[in-house]
Amino acid sequence: MSTEKQKFNSEFEALIELGQRVKSYFYIEMCDPYGGQYGYLASLSEDEWDDEDRENAGEYEKLKIQVEDLRNELSKLGSVSAVYQTFYTQGFRLVSAIAPERASDFEGLYKRKSGGLKGLEDYTISDGFRRIQRYDEVYSPKTALGLIQSQIDILIAIRDSLGSSLFEIEQTLRMDLFDTEIEGARHLKSRGHLRAAGALLGVILEGHLKSVSQQHGFVTRKKAASIADYNEFLKAEELIDTVGWR
Incomplete structure (x- = not known):
């Protein structure tokens, strides 16, 4: 475990x-x-x-x-x-x-x-x-x-x-999707589409920070939290250091 x-x-x-x-x-x-x-x-x-x-x-x-x-x-x-x-x-x-x-x-x-x-x-x-x-x-x-x-x-x-196979499958699918999206950003960069690659990476980063924050109890009254909100929460919970926060 x-x-x-x-x-x-x-x-x-x-x-x-x-x-x-x-x-x-x-x-x-x-x-x-x-x-x-x-x-x-x-x-x-x-x-x-x-x-x-x-x-x-x-x-x-x-x-x-x-x-x-x-x-x-x-x-x-x-x-x-x-x-x-x-x-x-x-x-x-x-x-x-x-x-x-x-x-x-x-x-x-x-x-x-x-x-x-x-x-x-x-x-x-x-x-x-x-x-x-x-x-x-x-x-x-x-x-x-x-x-x-x-x-x-x-x-x-x-x-x-938490120990069920369905929970494990969900986590595996999430990681597979994460890897696929990163590969897509790399492909855009290699073709010279830097802005599009950056935008996709921003979405990927936001999704990852959201997932990690929610796993550690993140709750907000905002309709849509931002990367900055997740970043501040993770720093406050001491899950990332100052260098990572910046």
């Missing part, structure tokens, strides 16, 4: 683990970790408890200890919102770099691009953080748990595709 693939695998594993912790953290902080199962005990005095109630009370006390222990452990990472934002930001950058066709899916689980919340299908993770719910519980913060899991599943699917 190449060093680059090892790096991506390591990053994906760390993100997937973080995603699972975020999901647990969200459930504790934004949902009812007790599932409403023991709420009735508060409406009764202990004298009114029967044997089943006493058994439930014992289970409730054990569960409260487990929940608090987990909450204390996860809170060391920061607030649940901050931890999710770390997961989302890193996840979105990796998805955009490796499988840009899935970036909109990953993003759409977090927030709506347009329109309002009309039904369950419109619910997003950001709605869960705002504790938005319907009185009949058609959707509630608990709905967001499945959406976070869907983001984790996207990362798992992309991670698994």
